Amino acid sequence: MTAIPQPDQPPIQPSMEWANAVSTCPSLEGAVKEVVEQLKGRLSAPPDLGLVFISSSFTSEFARLLPLLQSLLPLPTLVGCSGGGIVGTDAEGQPQELEDIPGFSLTVARLPGVAVRSFHLSNDDLPDLDSPPAAWSELIGMAPQQNPQFILMADPLSSNVNDLLQGLDFAYPSGVKIGGLAGIDGFNRHSGLFCDRTLHTEGIVGVALAGPLVLDTIVAQGCRPIGPVYQVDQAERNILISLGTGDGDEARPPLELLQELFETLPEGDRKLAQSSLFIGVAQDSFKLSLDQGDFLIRTLLGVDPKLGAIAVGDRLRPGQRVQFHLRDAHTSALDLEKLLQRYQHQSPDATPVGALMFACVGRGEGLYNQANFDSSLFAQYLPGLPLGGFFCGGEIGPVGQTTFLHGFTSVFGICRQP
Template sequence: MSGAPADFIAAQATGETWQQAIGRLLPVLQKASPEHRLGLIYLTPEFASELPDIEVLLRQSTGVPHWAGTVSFGTIGVARDGALEECYGSPAISVLLCPFPEEAFRIFSGARGESDRISETHSDWLSQAGPPMILAHGDTANGLLGSIIDDIVEETDGFMIGGLSAAQGPGSQIADGADGQGLSGVLLSLAQLPVQTALSQGCSPIGPVHTVTAGEENVIFELNGRKALDVFKEDIGEILARDLNRCAGYIFAALPVAGSDSGDYTVRNLMAIDPRHGAIAIAASVRPGDGVMFCRRDPASAADDMRRMLSDIKRRLGDRPIRGGLYVSCAARGPNQFSDPARETQLIEEALGRFPLTGFFANGEFSRDRLYSYTGVLTLFI
């Protein structure tokens, strides 16, 4: 009779040097067994240039053969006392060792252009594993990243999680060796590694969905047949409408996700307001017929939506225990949104308790087949 599966192992540490941080991690990570075949690593920009060397040291010190991860604005993980914590603004490294059998995952790397075909490289594995969960890390300097994401999700029929790196170029990602300049990560077999995942928005809608009736590229001229700015002012209210400068960093555009059964939307920045022509520019291309609404970003709304997300995922878990998890949060959240610098991990721990967790603050977050902003994406292995 086979024994119970090994536990996930998580550790996070800060340090003035990467050697100091690794020294604090190793007493925990060296508990790894032969069942731990995959390690995830996230570290802050202070240690970015050493990421390839850190991977080699971790592989040699733990015996874990496969590694994936990236440079991030901050890390999320488990403190020495077992509490979930966030490290933002100080040099840090977060690691999660996963007891996954070799046949349950595949590392992928080098996806840098539209001609890249992950499904061809791993066709035999995909035919056996079925549609995967795709944990991906992306380089923001690659202008083709959107089409690469579309290609990989479409070809594998997968569900993508992860996010954009805080660094660019070669060595900003790890995928069994240094990678970067595109997309890399891990294909996970959902047939062998059951998960639950959920997304929390950092904004809340302040009005209904409007229809773009005149627009070009990223400029909206009309909504519902009226000047876009007139509709915008009605939604934001009289006080903000009198001083539109106060909208900066507080009011955003939101694009409803087609086919979503949960009212999902992607948030994009307001780029400019043209009072003369009554037009609004946003950080996304639009065309007539598209839906657009406006939303506000504030700590209370974000915390409320995170509680909603955690309540929903707890309901879906039922009595199944959490083995390990990954949390990817927007770099604009964390201490940049909440007065408490560890508010998100506090909410996770309050709802779900303590469990092995890693994660990072990203330059944009992946969920399913889309790139989001201002969101938190939680994935639990059960």
């Protein structure tokens, strides 16, 4: 009997693997050896990528880190930075946020079929913002058709992160970009940026990942809305001059509307508004019903009592929708929990292998009066995931289809196979 030809089956893709280890040893040699020892046997084959985060308290020893680490665990691609605190997963699989003690965290990943490209960029390397997408893809070394995902770390004093994010969004509009601004040593004012076998003290380091890999994001800005949604009627650069309600009423100065809103708030919110009032800018012009994660949160920089205008920490344009927001520890916790619940509901069949956390130095124990809060809440909804990262001076993550530099935010990148 003649066998019936069977259609070609695609080859089974080897599984992606991800592991993290963390050490609190105050000796650099001891910390690196402890972490490498913990990672032994955690992957079925040598890793393709390493992500390293180290406390700024090790600043004087940054130059020794990469040679020491590569001698014990050779990594073909390695990027990372110093942090104001370190995030890792201990030997019992529990997340740890190390804020006031020395910390060293190393994530290693085996990424079958994924193209991995590390890079270091200075401001002089960045194309002009009116350059074509090809200028950016030549810089990164990946074509837009490859749809790479990006993990980025930058020196807060010498890098133009906003220009980089605009350029990457332009060249790779569907690629996810996450990361943060590196921690700075308070005495020397230096940050450490690591790329393969080289230590840098300025610019931006990162890695582009293209292939069978998905990087889901949770961007928890820690705010809740108050009052109605307004529409920007007049604005000049970052100065908000007048707002409309969208119901045909005449546009009015924002300070006047804010004062009326203040009178309607409960006592607790009134006190909170005196120190933790923000404004959210909707990122989707067409969405009718706006939810908490649809707003980009920006600071209020000042007011003009005569004109009733408000200065905002971003450019505004007429037609945008805005809403005032409040932030405190309770609100931050509820915001993150709501976003985790939404992710769990929207991705019930997702099987992530690992995650990264980039949290503002203004969060952590100083905000919650409790250690490991954000990471532990994350672990409740996504248990067993190796988690690494650091506390930043600014967090990189998307809101809508655009990538922004945030403050007071926790950005999670969740890695999984398609």
